[in-house]
Amino acid sequence: MALGNPSSRKLYIHSDPNMSMVFPVGEDDLCLRHSSASTNGSGPSFSEPNRSSGEGSPMTMSPWNQTSHFNKPFDDENVPPNCLIGSLTREEGHIYSLAASDDLLYTGSDSKNIRVWKNLKEFTGFKSNSGLVKAIVISGQKIYTGHQDGKIRVWKVSVKNPGVHKRAGTLPSLKEILKSSIKPSNYIEVKPKRSLWIKHSDALSCLSLNEEQGLLYSASWYRTFKVWRTSDYKCLESVHAHDDAVNSVVSSSGDMVFTGSADGTIKVWKRE
Numbered sequence: 001m002a003l004g005n006p007s008s009r010k011l012y013i014h015s016d017p018n019m020s021m022v023f024p025v026g027e028d029d030l031c032l033r034h035s036s037a038s039t040n041g042s043g044p045s046f047s048e049p050n051r052s053s054g055e056g057s058p059m060t061m062s063p064w065n066q067t068s069h070f071n072k073p074f075d076d077e078n079v080p081p082n083c084l085i086g087s088l089t090r091e092e093g094h095i096y097s098l099a100a101s102d103d104l105l106y107t108g109s110d111s112k113n114i115r116v117w118k119n120l121k122e123f124t125g126f127k128s129n130s131g132l133v134k135a136i137v138i139s140g141q142k143i144y145t146g147h148q149d150g151k152i153r154v155w156k157v158s159v160k161n162p163g164v165h166k167r168a169g170t171l172p173s174l175k176e177i178l179k180s181s182i183k184p185s186n187y188i189e190v191k192p193k194r195s196l197w198i199k200h201s202d203a204l205s206c207l208s209l210n211e212e213q214g215l216l217y218s219a220s221w222y223r224t225f226k227v228w229r230t231s232d233y234k235c236l237e238s239v240h241a242h243d244d245a246v247n248s249v250v251s252s253s254g255d256m257v258f259t260g261s262a263d264g265t266i267k268v269w270k271r272e
Contacts, residue, residue, distance in 0.1 A: 099136035108133025124163035135207040146204035210251040219246035
C-alpha cells in the first residue's frame, strides 16, 4: 500500500520474503559494436564477440575506449558520440560523489568541498566543515550532501546569485539530537519494538530521493538506512537492514526501496 501524504501517516518499511528476483543469463553475452549501420542512421548493431581471440572483452569492445581526435571547444553540436571529450581536474583528493542538474555537475571529495562545474569548467563551489562528501542528491534548488560524520547537510541556491549556495539545514538538527538524548521516548521507532539513535552511528554512504513522496533515504556503514521527510527534515524511521555496511540505496517511483550491502545481498523493501 502506498504511503500517500508522508505528513499525515506513520511510515513503516518491511522486506517482502515472498519476493524473488531472477536475472537470466544467456549462453553468450552480446556486445554493442559500431558498424556502418550507425553511420547511415539505422543505429548500432549487436553481434557476438569472438571469445577465442579476446577481442570481445568489455574493455576492448567498448566504444568509449576508442581514441578520439576531438579537440574543439565544448559544444553539444560538435561532440562526436561515445568518446572522451574532457577531464575535470582539481587537486583535492579522492572524488566520492557526483550529481547532475541541468547543465551543472556537482562533485564531492575528501577535501570538504562541493565543486560545481559547467561546460567542463569550474563554475562555483561551497565548503562544509564536516569532512569528506560521500553522497549528493539534488531536488530543484536544494542540494543534499551526505558526510563522513553521519550527517546530511541541506543547501539552497541563492535566488539572486546562482553561484552562491547557503546551508539551509542539517539532518538531524541539533534540536532533534538534544531532544533524543534528554528524552529517550523521542528516539526513532524501529521494528521490532525498540529505539534507535536518530543520527547515523557511522559514516553515511549514500542518499536517494523520492520527490513524489517527499522522502529522502540515507544509508550508512552501520548496517542501517533512515527515512527523512523533506518538508520539515524530520527522521520518520530507521531500519536495521543488513549484516554489514549498506553501500547503496535506491528508491523507486512506487513503493519499493532497494538496499545493497557489503554482506553481498540486495534487499527489497516495501512501504506500508
